[in-house]
Amino acid sequence: MASRTSETVTGPRSEDALPSSTASAVKIVIVGGFGVGKTTLVRSVSEIRPLTTEETMTQASVSVDDLEGVERKRMTTVAMDFGRISIDDEMVLYVFGTPGQQRFWFLWNGLFEGSLGAVVLVDTRRLEASFDVLGRLEEAHTPFVVAVNAFDEAPTYSEAELRQALDLPDAVPLLHCDARSRESSKEVLLALMRYLYALATRTETAQTS
């Protein structure tokens, strides 16, 4: 039987309040295959207590969620992770982690609404787990960066090999990270922000020239 282990959500804490200097809020989404480190990344970067809805995997879901290569994972996020990080005094990022398994795709539409871009987390032991997610983002014209999460026994590939396997154009940033590290996870979010900024400035230049 499934056992719920979600945190009990109590009222807001004073340290969770937004600083009064905050002028803009940006929403981004963390996506990727099952067990790729989305919950870990949101937990690492969030300055508020992240909200995570996880459930112990049932036997039924074991047959649905492909466990190959992630045998130790026993929790699966059933809805999403939510966290917040301040980029500077004025800008705050809202980070949503959302499952990549196809059976959760109904969540995508609502969650992607209003989001500026996405981080696709990748595990080199199961590159194919990212294919569907990448395809969906491309179809939706959602800008994204790809971050290869560092797992111990994961094979290492050159950037060219990864780009070829994932069919990634040169323009899409590809970086490596350790989702357990706050600094590393923050770098990933900043890479997305820089990329979005570059895209926005390019569009502006194209419109004014």
Ligand SMILES: Nc1nc2c(ncn2[C@@H]2O[C@H](COP(=O)(O)OP(=O)(O)O)[C@@H](O)[C@H]2O)c(=O)[nH]1
């Ligand atoms: N070695 C290593 N393990 C990680 C890393 N990121 C996540 N994990 C572990 O991988 C498992 C799955 O991570 P989780 O964040 O739950 O994946 P999710 O399904 O994408 O949310 C957990 O046991 C994490 O502790 C990483 O960068 N390196």
Ligand SMILES: [Mg+2]
């Ligand atoms: Mg998760």
